[in-house]
Amino acid sequence: MISSEDKLERLYNFCLDLDNGPFGLWVNGLFSVVPGSGYFEEFHEKKEAFFYLLERLLEEGRVVLDVPGDIEYSSTKVRAQDGYTDIWDESVEVMVSYMRKTFPADAQHEYDSVLTDYWYSAACPHIGWVHPETGELVFS
Numbered sequence: 230m231i232s233s234e235d236k237l238e239r240l241y242n243f244c245l246d247l248d249n250g251p252f253g254l255w256v257n258g259l260f261s262v263v264p265g266s267g268y269f270e271e272f273h274e275k276k277e278a279f280f281y282l283l284e285r286l287l288e289e290g291r292v293v294l295d296v297p298g299d300i301e302y303s304s305t306k307v308r309a310q311d312g313y314t315d316i317w318d319e320s321v322e323v324m325v326s327y328m329r330k331t332f333p334a335d336a337q338h339e340y341d342s343v344l345t346d347y348w349y350s351a352a353c354p355h356i357g358w359v360h361p362e363t364g365e366l367v368f369s
Contacts, residue, residue: 236268237281244282245291245361253367256356257348259283259292264339272338280325287321292358293366294324297331298351314368317354328354 251258
């Protein structure tokens, strides 16, 4: 049996795979890695695995978030693949806390319509992926 730590490490390594992982996809693409793996059965486990991956990727500088459209936070303008964009200039703790707070509490599964609505709402920040070789910032 694979331990939870090993499952999370495997998921994280998959996220780093430029050809097969979620690189360049929206934040829901990152979330989809978890249910797609089949490692976790309960939705709350999938949600926690998603937040683990997001926090780790942010801490290691592999992804950035833009400022959600429904709040006022400081941002920094940076060059991305299609010009310039504003990235959220807050600590990882603040960003992940905000996402935990705004994540739909009433979502029951990964296909729940409230979760789909969240991914495309102003409350959900877009994710930018930092290309490991070029340093280019890629938003979808």
